Structure formats: structure tokens, C-alpha cells
Amino acid sequence: MNAGAMNTVRMMDAEPVADRTQPLLKVRGLGKLYGPETGCQDVSFDLYPGEVLGIVGESGSGKSTLLSLLSGRCPPDSGVIDYRRKEDDWLDLYSASEAQRRTLLRTEWGFVEQNPRDGLRMAVSAGANIGERLMAQGMRNYQQLRAVGLDWLSQVEIDSARIDDLPRTFSGGMQQRLQIARNLVSGPRLVFMDEPTGGLDVSVQARLLDLMRGLVRELDLAVVIVTHDLAVARLLADRLMVMRRSRVVETGLTDQILDDPQHPYSQLLVSSVLQP
Amino acid sequence: MNAAMQPRSQPRASRDEAYNFAYLDEKTKRMIRRGLLKAVAIPGYQVPFGGREMPLPYGWGTGGMQLTAAILGAEDVLKVIDQGADDTTNAVSIRRFFARTAGVETTERTPEATIIQTRHRIPETALHADQIMVFQVPIPEPLRFIEPSETETRTMHALNDYGVMHVKLYEDIATFGHIATAYAYPVTVDERYVMDPSPIPKFDNPKLDMSPALMLFGAGREKRLYAVPPFTRVTSLDFEDHPFEVQKWDHHCAICGSHESFLDELILDDQGTQSFVCSDTDYCAQRVNEGRAEP
Numbered sequence: 001m002n003a004g005a006m007n008t009v010r011m012m013d014a015e016p017v018a019d020r021t022q023p024l025l026k027v028r029g030l031g032k033l034y035g036p037e038t039g040c041q042d043v044s045f046d047l048y049p050g051e052v053l054g055i056v057g058e059s060g061s062g063k064s065t066l067l068s069l070l071s072g073r074c075p076p077d078s079g080v081i082d083y084r085r086k087e088d089d090w091l092d093l094y095s096a097s098e099a100q101r102r103t104l105l106r107t108e109w110g111f112v113e114q115n116p117r118d119g120l121r122m123a124v125s126a127g128a129n130i131g132e133r134l135m136a137q138g139m140r141n142y143q144q145l146r147a148v149g150l151d152w153l154s155q156v157e158i159d160s161a162r163i164d165d166l167p168r169t170f171s172g173g174m175q176q177r178l179q180i181a182r183n184l185v186s187g188p189r190l191v192f193m194d195e196p197t198g199g200l201d202v203s204v205q206a207r208l209l210d211l212m213r214g215l216v217r218e219l220d221l222a223v224v225i226v227t228h229d230l231a232v233a234r235l236l237a238d239r240l241m242v243m244r245r246s247r248v249v250e251t252g253l254t255d256q257i258l259d260d261p262q263h264p265y266s267q268l269l270v271s272s273v274l275q276p
Numbered sequence: 277m278n279a280a281m282q283p284r285s286q287p288r289a290s291r292d293e294a295y296n297f298a299y300l301d302e303k304t305k306r307m308i309r310r311g312l313l314k315a316v317a318i319p320g321y322q323v324p325f326g327g328r329e330m331p332l333p334y335g336w337g338t339g340g341m342q343l344t345a346a347i348l349g350a351e352d353v354l355k356v357i358d359q360g361a362d363d364t365t366n367a368v369s370i371r372r373f374f375a376r377t378a379g380v381e382t383t384e385r386t387p388e389a390t391i392i393q394t395r396h397r398i399p400e401t402a403l404h405a406d407q408i409m410v411f412q413v414p415i416p417e418p419l420r421f422i423e424p425s426e427t428e429t430r431t432m433h434a435l436n437d438y439g440v441m442h443v444k445l446y447e448d449i450a451t452f453g454h455i456a457t458a459y460a461y462p463v464t465v466d467e468r469y470v471m472d473p474s475p476i477p478k479f480d481n482p483k484l485d486m487s488p489a490l491m492l493f494g495a496g497r498e499k500r501l502y503a504v505p506p507f508t509r510v511t512s513l514d515f516e517d518h519p520f521e522v523q524k525w526d527h528h529c530a531i532c533g534s535h536e537s538f539l540d541e542l543i544l545d546d547q548g549t550q551s552f553v554c555s556d557t558d559y560c561a562q563r564v565n566e567g568r569a570e571p
Binding site: 098099102106121123124125127128131132133135136137140141142143145146163164 | 422431435436437438439440442443444446447449450451514515516517518
């Protein structure tokens with residue numbers, strides 16, 4: 001390695017340090033109500049680079065509404081979301097143009113759906129699913145797309161011989177891993193996940209969680225993950241937000257909330273987990 | 277030699293006065309012409325129009341016929357092609373329709389026509405600046421195969437969000453080893469809109485690029501029209517390592533001996549004896565008449 005390359009490496013090392021002191025996402029007073037206490041309201045938080053934020057709460061508490069507001073899919077009634085882009089400038093998500101929002105969603109962001117059928121293109125092969133974001137960004141070399149596809153399949157522990165198979169021939173766990181690969185291929189900085197382990201059996205869940213934990217640490221991803229499964233939250237999340245009836249009732253470090261819940265609802269939630 | 281080899285003289289028919297000139301009423305024709313002006317102003321952009329019922333079913337060229345009706349003048353000379361041929365059912369009936377309702381002169385000769393309505397082919401004979409091609413389009417939306425929602429495809433066009441177009445080509449290469457899309461091969465018009473030139477074979481795609489003739493496309497069922505103005509850049513989508521290529525044949529035309537034209541395969545008997553002939557009957561007949569046939 002020559003001196004120039006060494007220099008670049010050092011700069012790349014130095015950058016994230018300055019980077020990390022500033023939040024990636026700033027959310028203030030966010031709300032969208034479908035009826036009284038249905039939807040979400042008064043949500044404010046900062047998300048830092050590389051941080052995993054878990055949103056837990058009972059069904060109908062507004063977790064998924066909050067996630068679709070955050071990910072630019074549904075305009076809020078009130079509140080602001082500011083995102084710090086790679087160029088280090090702040091973008092107000094909902095005053096930006098739709099073109100900017102879409103570009104963001106397929107480059108710097110990812111969205112992992114609960115049901116992989118919603119997040120994958122079921123009619124095209126696994127390789128095409130992985131390559132789609134790169135093609136949208138202008139990659140026009142088939143061999144390169146192929147190489148990236150194979151690389152990502154191995155990263156998510158899918159046999160590379162399956163690259164030309166349709167996702168419909170994959171098991172549920174494999175589909176979910178393929179969906180993750182499809183999102184991570186563009187090197188996003190922020191990934192939204194909506195119950196990524198829902199609908200999978202326990203052993204597959206464990207393997208998927210293990211894989212996700214590895215990828216999140218390795219790629220230094222910031223993640224907002226919605227789950228009703230406290231075990232998933234404990235394993236992945238650094239910080240938790242507990243929601244109930246459209247409001248955030250408690251926030252704090254994951255261990256703090258799970259081991260010493262303060263709000264009566266959090267206490268109920270934690271105590272309701274079956275102990276084996 | 278079959279009857280198609282001798283281009284029949286097509287005497288000017290007398291117009292049936294029971295119909296308005298070219299069947300459609302004047303307000304409808306004006307509405308379509310307004311749409312056409314917009315389509316020419318924004319090359320490749322799909323303009324909605326109030327499609328009318330035509331006296332033949334959807335899928336038989338109702339979109340193309342409405343466009344032809346809107347631009348037809350009494351002095352125009354009309355040629356109609358179906359699968360390259362002038363003498364197939366669709367071509368004959370549409371030609372007869374306009375001969376009767378508009379009383380215009382019709383022809384089978386490409387250079388003599390001022391308006392050429394076509395299904396599937398662009399003539400092999402080079403077009404010139406005074407000609408207008410009218411295409412009959414079944415599905416105008418190139419993104420439809422991957423995105424069923426109309427609102428979504430319109431947004432994708434508006435935002436120049438065409439990543440998915442290459443997903444289809446990728447699938448072709450992954451499955452067949454080469455881009456196997458042979459017709460309705462997507463193109464980018466004037467470096468902006470992705471357009472479906474359907475249903476022409478990709479063999480004809482290069483003829484769209486910088487063509488001196490105006491190209492109009494009409495989809496009757498979907499009620500959309502679009503255009504490629506003369507001398508507009510039209511590029512076919514491809515990959516760097518799998519560039520766009522047109523079909524090639526090892527054979528030559530059994531009638532005129534052409535090596536350059538688009539060939540149709542004919543099966544002659546139960547033993548599977550093949551024969552290849554030009555799909556463009558006028559081109560083939562002209563070569564025979566000029567004595568260039570080399571069977």
C-alpha cells in the first residue's frame with residue numbers, strides 16, 4: 001500500500017469519529033392520528049450513526065404508523081424529520097421533493113418489510129432482486145452485478161447456486177435474508193425494519209437475528225426496528241421506545257428498560273414475557 | 277410468383293358521404309391532434325386522450341386508426357401494413373375503411389405513401405421526411421410488466437426512475453445467456469423518457485433513431501398516444517458487456533434473395549422443410565421487379 005492510500009484509509013477512519021457526535025436523524029413533535037389515540041403523536045428523538053433503536057408496544061399502539069412516517073411513506077399531520085445526508089447537509093424529509101425522498105430510500109436508506117413478499121420482486125430472480133438498487137443507480141455491467149449478487153448471497157448465508165432462482169422457491173427465512181441483502185447492497189446508513197422476524201419459526205428467528213446483529217455491527221448501520229418481541233429487542237437494540245395508545249410512554253437504554261421498567265405499562269409488558 | 281408480387285394499382289375510391297371525412301367527427305379529430313402536438317413536444321411522453329369506439333375490436337388497431345383519422349387529409353396517400361405485409365386481413369380492412377370513409381388514395385409502395393399505418397414493422401425501404409408512421413400499440417407502458425400500478429408508473433416516468441427496466445434485461449441474461457427480448461424492446465427517447473416501441477421487432481429499433489419521418493404511436497384500449505419527432509435520438513437499453521444487437525439470419529429471402537431484411541420462417545410440409553421470406557412484402561416485390569432477385 002502506498003502513502004496516498006494509507007492517507008485515505010486514515011481519513012476514512014477519522015471521519016466517522018467526527019461523524020458520530022452528530023445525530024443522523026432528528027425527529028421533533030411527530031404525529032399522525034387516524035382517530036383519538038389511534039396513530040402516533042408527540043414523538044421526538046435523535047438517532048445517532050450506528051445506533052439501533054427498538055420500538056416496542058402492544059398491537060395498535062402506533063409502532064408501524066411511526067415507522068411509515070419516519071421512512072417517508074406517509075406525510076405526518078405535525079412535526080419535522082431532519083436527516084443528515086452523506087454530504088453532511090440536513091434534509092427536511094417532508095419538505096424535500098418526492099424525487100429526493102425516493103433517491104434517499106433506494107440509496108442511503110433501506111426498508112425491511114415484515115412480509116418479504118412486500119419487499120421483494122417475486123417475479124424476478126434472487127440476483128435481479130439484489131441488483132435492482134445498483135441498476136437504479138446506473139450500474140450497467142452485467143458481470144459486476146452478478147459478482148455483487150453472489151457476494152451478498154454468501155453474506156446472508158444463501159447458497160450461491162440459488163442466484164437464478166425465484167424468491168417464491170425460497171423458504172420464509174431465506175426470503176427474509178434475501179430482502180435484507182437487497183436493502184443492504186447500496187450501502188445504506190439507516191435501515192427501517194418492521195417486525196423482521198415475525199412469522200418465522202424460533203430456530204430460524206435465532207439464526208436471522210444472529211446474522212442481523214453481525215451485519216449491523218459490521219456495516220455500522222443505524223436501525224429503527226419495530227417489534228413486539230422483547231427478546232428481539234434485547235438482542236438487537238441499544239435503546240428502546242415503549243409505545244402505548246399512540247404515545248411514547250418510556251425511553252431509555254434497552255437493558256435499563258427491560259431490567260428496571262418505570263412506567264406501569266412497561267412493567268406489564270416486561271412481566272408478561274413467558275420465562276422458560 | 278404469387279399475386280402479391282405485382283403491386284396492384286389502387287384507384288382512388290369514392291368517399292361514402294354518410295360518414296364524416298375519415299369516420300371520426302371534427303371535434304374528436306381536433307382533440308386527438310391537440311394530444312399529438314403535446315406528444316411531439318415531449319418526445320416519448322404518453323399523452324392520455326379520449327379514445328372513441330371504432331367499428332372494430334380493441335387489439336385490431338383502434339388506436340392507430342384514430343391517429344390516422346385525425347391527421348389524414350384529402351391529398352394523403354395511405355399505406356397499411358400488418359406483420360410487414362400489405363395483403364393480410366388487418367391491413368386490407370383498415371385500408372378499405374379509410375378508402376371508403378375518406379376517399380383517399382391508397383398504395384402498397386412505401387416511397388409513395390405519405391401516411392403509413394403499421395402493426396409490427398417499420399418498412400425496410402428508408403423513410404423520407406414527408407412521411408408519417410402511425411403505430412398500433414397494444415400496451416404503451418414499458419414499465420407495466422414489473423409495476424402494475426398506473427399511478428406508480430407515472431411517478432416513475434416523472435422522476436426519471438427507470439432502474440427496473442434493466443431488471444428485465446438482467447433476468448433475460450441470467451435465464452438465456454443473452455438479452456432475449458425480441459420485440460417491444462424498450463428504448464430511451466431523447467435521453468429522457470423510456471418508451472415501448474411495441475410491437476415492432478428489435479430489428480426495427482435502429483430505424484427509429486434519427487429517422488427523418490415523424491413516428492406516432494396510438495393505443496386504443498389504453499387511450500394513450502406518444503410520438504418520436506423527426507431526427508430524435510432513440511437508444512435501445514442494454515448492458516456494457518451485453519450490448520444491444522438485432523436479429524440475424526443465416527438464410528436469405530427465398531423470393532428476392534435479400535440478406536438484409538427481416539425474414540419470416542415458413543414451414544412447407546410435414547417433414548418440417550423450412551423456407552425464409554421477407555416479412556416486408558413491398559420491399560420484396562420491388563426487389564423482384566428491379567431484377568435484383570438472386571434465388
